[in-house]
Amino acid sequence: MSEYLAPDAQLPYCRGCGHASVVRQLSRALERLQLPPRSVVLTTDIGCVGLADSLFPYLHTVHTTHGRSTAFATGIALADVLFEQGNLKPVVMIGDGGAMIGLIHLVHAAQLNVDVTVLVHNNFLFGMTGGQHSALTPVEFVTATTPAGNYTPPLDLVALLRAAHAGFLARKFATDADLDALIAEAIAYPGFAMVEILELCTAYGTRWNQLTGSKLKEIAALQGYAIGKPETSLERPTFREMIRHQQHNSHAPPPTQPAMLPHVEGATLTTELRLVVAGSAGERVQSAAGLLAKAALAAGLYATQKNDNPVTQGTGFSLSEICLSPEPIEYTGMDSPDVVIVVSADGLKELTANGTLARSRADTLVVMDAKLDAPAMPGRLVKLPLRRRATPQRAALAALAAWQALAPVVPPAAWDAVLGAMPSDRREDLAEALRIGQQLAGSPSD
Amino acid sequence: MARRLCSGNRMVAEGALAAGCRFFAGYPITPASEIYEVMMRELLGRGGLALSAPDEISSLCYCVGASLRGLKAMTATSGPGWALMIETFQYALMTETPVVIALVARLGPSTGGATQGAQGDVWLAEFATSGGYTVPIFSPSTAVECFELTMHAFNWSERLRTPVLLLSDKEVGMTTEVVDDEALAAPPIVERARFAEDGKFRTYGFAELEAVPAFAEVGGEAKVAVTGSAHDQEGRLRKNAPEVIEVLKHLQRKIEAHAEEMALARTDLEAGSPRLLISYGITARAARQAVADLRRGGMRVSFLQPQTLFPIPRGTLDWALAGVETVFVAEENLTGQYRAVLAPYLGGRQVVGINKIGALISPAEIVQAVRAEEAR
Numbered sequence: 001m002s003e004y005l006a007p008d009a010q011l012p013y014c015r016g017c018g019h020a021s022v023v024r025q026l027s028r029a030l031e032r033l034q035l036p037p038r039s040v041v042l043t044t045d046i047g048c049v050g051l052a053d054s055l056f057p058y059l060h061t062v063h064t065t066h067g068r069s070t071a072f073a074t075g076i077a078l079a080d081v082l083f084e085q086g087n088l089k090p091v092v093m094i095g096d097g098g099a100m101i102g103l104i105h106l107v108h109a110a111q112l113n114v115d116v117t118v119l120v121h122n123n124f125l126f127g128m129t130g131g132q133h134s135a136l137t138p139v140e141f142v143t144a145t146t147p148a149g150n151y152t153p154p155l156d157l158v159a160l161l162r163a164a165h166a167g168f169l170a171r172k173f174a175t176d177a178d179l180d181a182l183i184a185e186a187i188a189y190p191g192f193a194m195v196e197i198l199e200l201c202t203a204y205g206t207r208w209n210q211l212t213g214s215k216l217k218e219i220a221a222l223q224g225y226a227i228g229k230p231e232t233s234l235e236r237p238t239f240r241e242m243i244r245h246q247q248h249n250s251h252a253p254p255p256t257q258p259a260m261l262p263h264v265e266g267a268t269l270t271t272e273l274r275l276v277v278a279g280s281a282g283e284r285v286q287s288a289a290g291l292l293a294k295a296a297l298a299a300g301l302y303a304t305q306k307n308d309n310p311v312t313q314g315t316g317f318s319l320s321e322i323c324l325s326p327e328p329i330e331y332t333g334m335d336s337p338d339v340v341i342v343v344s345a346d347g348l349k350e351l352t353a354n355g356t357l358a359r360s361r362a363d364t365l366v367v368m369d370a371k372l373d374a375p376a377m378p379g380r381l382v383k384l385p386l387r388r389r390a391t392p393q394r395a396a397l398a399a400l401a402a403w404q405a406l407a408p409v410v411p412p413a414a415w416d417a418v419l420g421a422m423p424s425d426r427r428e429d430l431a432e433a434l435r436i437g438q439q440l441a442g443s444p445s446d
Numbered sequence: 447m448a449r450r451l452c453s454g455n456r457m458v459a460e461g462a463l464a465a466g467c468r469f470f471a472g473y474p475i476t477p478a479s480e481i482y483e484v485m486m487r488e489l490l491g492r493g494g495l496a497l498s499a500p501d502e503i504s505s506l507c508y509c510v511g512a513s514l515r516g517l518k519a520m521t522a523t524s525g526p527g528w529a530l531m532i533e534t535f536q537y538a539l540m541t542e543t544p545v546v547i548a549l550v551a552r553l554g555p556s557t558g559g560a561t562q563g564a565q566g567d568v569w570l571a572e573f574a575t576s577g578g579y580t581v582p583i584f585s586p587s588t589a590v591e592c593f594e595l596t597m598h599a600f601n602w603s604e605r606l607r608t609p610v611l612l613l614s615d616k617e618v619g620m621t622t623e624v625v626d627d628e629a630l631a632a633p634p635i636v637e638r639a640r641f642a643e644d645g646k647f648r649t650y651g652f653a654e655l656e657a658v659p660a661f662a663e664v665g666g667e668a669k670v671a672v673t674g675s676a677h678d679q680e681g682r683l684r685k686n687a688p689e690v691i692e693v694l695k696h697l698q699r700k701i702e703a704h705a706e707e708m709a710l711a712r713t714d715l716e717a718g719s720p721r722l723l724i725s726y727g728i729t730a731r732a733a734r735q736a737v738a739d740l741r742r743g744g745m746r747v748s749f750l751q752p753q754t755l756f757p758i759p760r761g762t763l764d765w766a767l768a769g770v771e772t773v774f775v776a777e778e779n780l781t782g783q784y785r786a787v788l789a790p791y792l793g794g795r796q797v798v799g800i801n802k803i804g805a806l807i808s809p810a811e812i813v814q815a816v817r818a819e820e821a822r
Contacts, residue, residue, distance in 0.1 A: 041664050053671065054682060060664045062514065063673035063683070065537050071504050075511015076664055079469055082495055082517065088665045105507070108500040243495065250490045260448065290622075293451055297624060303451065305622040311476075311560060330731040332621055333806040 003037050004030045009055045013048060016206075018174030018199025019121060023052055026091070026119070028180035033188060041090040043073040045098035047128045049121045052093050067102025069094050070109055070118055077114040081240045089187055092118040096136035097126045099157060103135075106157075106194065110166035113191035114239040119183065120157060120194060121174075123201035131204025138219050142208035154223065157196050162231070167238075168193035170230035171220070174200075175213055178228075185230060191238040198225075261421055266411030267299035269326055273409060275339040276356050278319035278347030279396050281309055285343065288396035289320030291430070294421075295414040296324045304332045308350075317350035324409060336361055339403060340379060342368040343386050343395040348375075365407065367399050382406070384440045394433035401437025448627035454592040455522075455619040458548050458612060459484035461596030462520050466635055467546075468494040469512035469519040471505040473527060476560040477616035478550035481522035502527035506534040506547070513543045514672060516663030518600060522548035525567050526557055532574045535609055537674040539575055539697065542607040542650060542659060544638055546599045551615040553803065563617035564803060565727050568783040571611050572756050577694070580701045582610045582708060583755040586618055587730040589625050594632065595710070595753055601636035602708055606700055607658050613755065615778075617728040617806060641668050649681035655696045656703035701757060709759030712751040715766055719746040721816065722766055725776040726752050726784065729807050733776050736812035747816065755784065763791055772819060776800035776812050 005027035013020045030040065037058035044050040046066035053061040064072045073090035080086035099106060099120045109116050125143045126132040133143040133150055136157065140149040158169045168189040172179050174197050186193035198220055205211050220227060237245070275292075279285040286307045293303040304323045310316040321334045336359055342348050348368070351357050352375055360366060360379030368374055369386040390398035404410060415434060419427050452460075459481050462470070470489055472482030482496075489496040494517075499505040502523055509519035523531060528549050538545050551567040553559035572581055582602050584595040596612055603610040641647050641660040647668035650659050659679075662668035671681030678689045712730070714737060725733035730751040737749045750766040752759050767773070773795050775785035782799040789797060800807060800815045 038665070038667060038669070053673070058669060060670045061672065061681075062511075062664065062670075063675060065533055065674055068503070068507050068534065068537075071507030072511045072514070074504075075471070075508035076515045077511075078471075078495060078497060078508060079512035079515035079517045079519075080665065082468065082493070083515075083665075086665075088515075104500050105504060108504060243490075246490060260450075290451075293622065297449060297451055302624050303622075304624075305451070306617075306620065308561065329623065330735045331806070331809050332617070332731070333808050335808055335810070 003058055004056055006055060006057050011055065012051045014202045016200060016202035017048070018123060018197065019048055021174040022119060022121060022179070022197055022199070023055055025179040026183055029183035029187060032180060032184040035089060035187070039087055039089055041073065041076055041088055043069045043090055043092045045069040045092070045094040047095040047097060047126065049093050049095045049098070067094070067098045067100070068105065069098065070102055070105035070116065073116045074105065074109045074112065074114050077116050078239065081243050090116045091187060092116060094118060094120055095127070096120065096122040096124060096134045100135035100155070106161060107164045110161045110164035110192045110194070112239045113165070113167050113236055113242070115190055117186045117189070117193045118195070120196045121199055122196050123199040123205055125201055125204055127201045127203060131201065131208070138223065144204065156223070157194065161194055165233070165236065166194055167191035167234065167236050168230060168232045171196045171198065171225050171227050173198050173216065173227065176228065182228065182230065189232065190240070191236060261294065261298040261417050263300060264298045264411055264414040264417050266413060267296075267301050267326070267409070269301055269324055269409045272323060272325040272327070272329065273338045274334055274336070275322045275324070275341070276319060276334055276337050276351065277322070277341040277343070277396055277400065278317060278351050279343035280346040280392070281314050281316055281318045283318065283344065283392045283396060285318040285347070285396040286320045288400055289322055291397065291418055292400050292410070293322060294418045295410045298417040299410050299414040301326060301410070302329050304329050306332060317346040319347060319350060335359060337364055340364060340366045341396070341399045341403060342366070342372060343399055344369065344392070345372060348372050365403065367403050369395065386440070389440055390433055390436045394429070394436065397430060397433035398437035398440065401434040402441040405438045405441030449624055450627070451622050452589050452625040453480060453620055453622045454586065454589045454614055455480035455550065456484055457589040457592035457625065458522070458596045458614070458619070459488070461593040462546070462600065463488065463492065464593070464632055465597040465600035466518050467520050467600065468517040469509060470494070470496040471499045471508035471521055472496070473499050473502050473505050473523070475524045475527045477552055477620045478522040478524045478527070478548065480619070481548055481550070502530040503534060506531040506538070506545070509545050510534060510538050510541070510543050513545050514664045518544070518604065520546040520548065522550065524550050524552045525554045525570065528567065528570065536575050538609040539579060539581070540674045541672050542697070543609070544603040544607055545609045546596070546603050546612060547609065548596070548612045548614070550619040551613065561616060562804065563615045563728060563778065563806065565615060565729065565778040566780070566783070566803070567613065568755065568779070568787070571613055572787070579698050580757050582606070582608065582701065582757065583613050584610070584710065584753055585613045585727045585755050586753065587727055587751065588618070589623050590630060591753065592618065593630055597633055598710060601633060604638040605636045605658065606704060607638060607661060608701065613727065615728050643667060648679045650677065650679045650693055652679065652696055655692065655699040658700055705757035705759070706761050708754050708757060709762050710753040711759055711762045712753065713762065713766060714749040716741075716746050716748045718769055719748040720769065720771040721745070721747045721774065722750060722770040723747055723774045723776065723812070723816070724750045724752070724788070726755060729776050729778050732807050732809045733812055735809035736816070739809055739813050740816060745816070745820070758787065758791060760791060763788070767793060767795070770795060772796045772798060774798045774800055774816055774819070776807055778802060778807055
């Protein structure tokens with residue numbers, strides 16, 4: 001007696017339906033392999049094909065949403081690699097309709113080469129819903145939705161999954177006596193395997209088409225489909241092998257906590273301060289702002305930082321909004337900035353467009369590169385030759401240092417602490433930017 | 447003090463790791479990508495597995511598959527990706543599969559504004575199931591809350607065998623702020639109750655409607671029958687069987703029965719205050735500041751920040767409502783999504799919405815709205 005297909009199973013399929021044959025052949029394939037029933041997960045899709053669960057009482061079964069059975073089976077197989085004794089064999093039963101709506105899942109499972117076997121029951125149409133056309137319907141085939149015959153060429157799943165580097169691909173007829181041997185071979189394959197099984201749908205396929213077993217073979221020949229000869233590429237590493245390799249090569253995760261900054265006394269900030277620094281992408285604007293936030297952190301202050309840039313990331317403006325406070329910071333909006341720093345034309349354009357400059361107050365300090373044309377605004381303007389004296393890459397940090405020289409908030413020792421925590425090859429460059437900024441503050445007209 | 451600068455997204459990832467997350471599948475989307483990136487960098491080295499999926503549908507399917515195999519799993523996305531995940535989310539709910547989805551909201555509809563914050567996904571997150579089942583949603587307002595509520599999300603997901611959402615937004619997720627590690631309140635880790643390997647296993651077996659079925663993983667000794675179709679307690683597809691209806695009622699009852707236990711909130715109540723300000727997520731930050739400003743101006747006002755948005759924390763709400771005549775609800779969306787959901791539980795009190803889209807609601811705007819109401 002079979003440990004797989006229930007011996008008294010009443011197969012719920014129409015007379016002559018290919019699904020019945022596949023179910024029996026799958027059971028025989030599992031017998032050939034002598035797989036422990038609990039090491040097999042039968043993952044079934046929506047459609048008549050999805051009725052197979054109840055026929056296999058000893059296998060794990062996962063009955064899924066339409067087209068997703070491959071993806072759920074893949075998730076199970078992916079997780080299985082984390083188990084020392086993991087040796088699960090997910091088998092997916094899906095129709096041509098499910099293969100179409102879930103095509104991306106087949107493609108990705110093939111790329112991953114996960115140990116999943118997909119049996120695509122291709123009867124050229126959607127059976128359970130009334131015989132509608134699918135992406136695998138042959139040309140001239142009559143379905144409920146192609147009453148005059150299908151005119152779009154069918155998708156060649158084998159060719160498509162070959163392009164996705166599938167390890168094992170084959171086509172068979174449901175009636176082939178040796179289908180069980182081929183299914184067994186597919187399941188035994190340690191990576192992704194797909195078998196496309198050509199079938200008759202006796203409810204709709206044969207009703208509207210002159211379709212018999214021999215006619216089915218003609219259709220297959222017409223598409224140029226090779227039958228029964230699996231193509232394998234066993235030399236491809238399986239997902240399990242690839243992940244073992246990754247695990248072997250993966251370095252210890254980076255520490256969750258960055259290097260702790262020493263605590264520095266001397267912060268003079270008594271109320272919240274809101275600052276915007278704006279410049280151009282690629283000119284280290286946001287990283288300069290990040291250093292300020294870190295210096296504030298070292299000085300025992302609270303800080304928030306929000307960055308913004310165009311969606312293209314590498315062009316146009318780049319800005320950071322910083323809040324500093326001796327108390328925890330709640331609201332992080334920049335309704336009324338205390339300090340605005342503009343280091344390039346891109347930055348000026350953005351701060352004009354987003355209204356930051358217009359929202360400045362009479363006591364807002366606006367530090368701007370000397371070459372920029374400042375628009376009319378309430379803020380108090382200080383122009384400095386930032387891009388001339390510092391380089392564009394250093395301009396933002398130099399501007400922050402200049403502002404700090406004019407209106408200290410964070411003690412110099414806090415900047416030293418931040419620089420001390422930076423990689424040594426970056427330190428000198430940053431120190432130079434800070435020095436230039438301090439000098440600029442001393443002689444702004446220079 | 448172990449103080450450091452951290453984004454909300456980073457703290458979601460750290461919360462997941464601290465909760466025992468072993469599997470992550472993701473797909474890039476602003477403003478949630480950092481969670482995906484951190485998990486890709488750090489999970490493998492900690493004995494887990496993180497994977498790039500070809501789309502959000504696959505991301506969640508992989509997570510559900512991994513959870514069925516027995517691993518704690520999470521994905522992260524934003525509105526457009528969530529829209530794609532809803533099919534699989536319902537499957538997780540129906541199959542009682544624990545999984546956590548971090549939904550970092552951005553301005554919608556459609557692709558909307560990728561780098562703009564918003565609280566417009568409350569309805570889309572909560573009311574995404576056919577049948578309207580209650581989905582637990584936790585909503586953090588700070589990086590610290592991102593850490594803690596992600597842990598709670600995992601704990602409740604595992605304990606109740608249900609998908610749980612962590613709903614933050616761009617402003618919470620992508621803003622860096624100071625986190626004091628020593629002040630993090632990490633709850634004890636909860637594991638899903640496992641089938642004890644004696645007696646007959648039923649995939650969806652429960653004695654009372656509110657009980658949570660013991661879990662057995664796919665691949666284990668107990669035969670598991672998972673299905674997203676209407677089923678009995680053994681996971682058999684059944685039509686018109688009274689037991690199927692019982693199973694459906696059970697899906698709702700097991701959540702409702704734990705509503706009060708799940709209720710997390712930050713409260714700042716002022717005895718005898720006729721006003722209650724309610725806010726959550728990013729806007730709760732402005733609200734806390736507004737409350738301080740209003741009190742400084744001599745106005746009495748109570749404040750409630752539900753961190754558990756759903757199930758609605760009814761007990762906490764009733765407690766906060768004592769003596770209150772007017773309820774203000776501040777949230778960054780156009781139509782007052784959470785206000786509308788709360789309305790039936792506010793006992794006929796006057797309800798005032800404070801709403802805005804496209805930018806943060808400021809403390810000044812909340813103060814102004816409250817004062818304007820008082821002046822009427």
